[in-house]
Amino acid sequence: MNNIIKSPVVVALDNMTMEASLALADQLDPALCRLKVGKELFTRCGPDMVKALHQRNFDVFLDLKFHDIPNTTAQAVLAAAELGVWMVNVHASAGLEAMSLAKQRLLDNGFDTLLIAVTVLTSMDNEALMQTGITDGLDAHVSRLAQLTKQAGLDGVVCSAQEAKTLKALCGQDFKLITPGIRLLEDNADDQKRICTPKQALSAGSDYLVIGRSITQAENPAAKLQKILQSI
Numbered sequence: 001m002n003n004i005i006k007s008p009v010v011v012a013l014d015n016m017t018m019e020a021s022l023a024l025a026d027q028l029d030p031a032l033c034r035l036k037v038g039k040e041l042f043t044r045c046g047p048d049m050v051k052a053l054h055q056r057n058f059d060v061f062l063d064l065k066f067h068d069i070p071n072t073t074a075q076a077v078l079a080a081a082e083l084g085v086w087m088v089n090v091h092a093s094a095g096l097e098a099m100s101l102a103k104q105r106l107l108d109n110g111f112d113t114l115l116i117a118v119t120v121l122t123s124m125d126n127e128a129l130m131q132t133g134i135t136d137g138l139d140a141h142v143s144r145l146a147q148l149t150k151q152a153g154l155d156g157v158v159c160s161a162q163e164a165k166t167l168k169a170l171c172g173q174d175f176k177l178i179t180p181g182i183r184l185l186e187d188n189a190d191d192q193k194r195i196c197t198p199k200q201a202l203s204a205g206s207d208y209l210v211i212g213r214s215i216t217q218a219e220n221p222a223a224k225l226q227k228i229l230q231s232i
């Protein structure tokens, strides 16, 4: 892991080939951001992508959102840790047993890789959640899944910054909140429903801001990152 003091920004490398992702990484400074490899890039390029980013001294969040039976979830998390990633995640809705076993599997094998769980995707609003059969409200469901994640011994959750204040009060200051759905006022929301600006997110208690298209699709991604850092 890169130990330089750095910003809370994690840049999501989506909608790009390996070559384009590495060209973008080469424009960014590992002291100013971490990088996120998600399902698209990992499915295209595999562990070589993670290795290439590590060679460039970036911390990598492997955002594969594992959601499976306990043994499969735990083994997948272990495989991610073996790649040397900084952080990896599962879906909290995989349940207490899957999350607890995954954390235990990391500890049993000597890994201090951060393990976090997705609560409710930031692309969902209350109506979308209700369509899945969860009818007692989005905020209640996010809080319930965050508490389950804490009970399982994980390091934190992925949530919207709109829920950050409540979750810090509920789960404690040390419980990490990783928040996608971050946009400057000038940016398009795209498919994100629960959004905040970087400044609002940090004020509410977010620990890490996951930012993709706002940076990666900017004419000058490094300048856009600087603008975001200046805004906070």
Ligand SMILES: O=c1ccn([C@@H]2O[C@H](COP(=O)(O)O)[C@@H](O)[C@H]2O)c(=O)[nH]1
Pocket (backbone or CB within 6 Å): 012, 013, 014, 038, 118, 120, 121, 122, 123, 158, 159, 180, 181, 182, 190, 192, 210, 211, 212, 213, 214
């Ligand atoms: O609830 C979630 C969980 C993960 N994501 C991921 O974050 C980035 C956001 O990208 P933007 O381009 O800034 O919208 C993306 O990789 C998602 O897979 C999320 O958005 N919400």
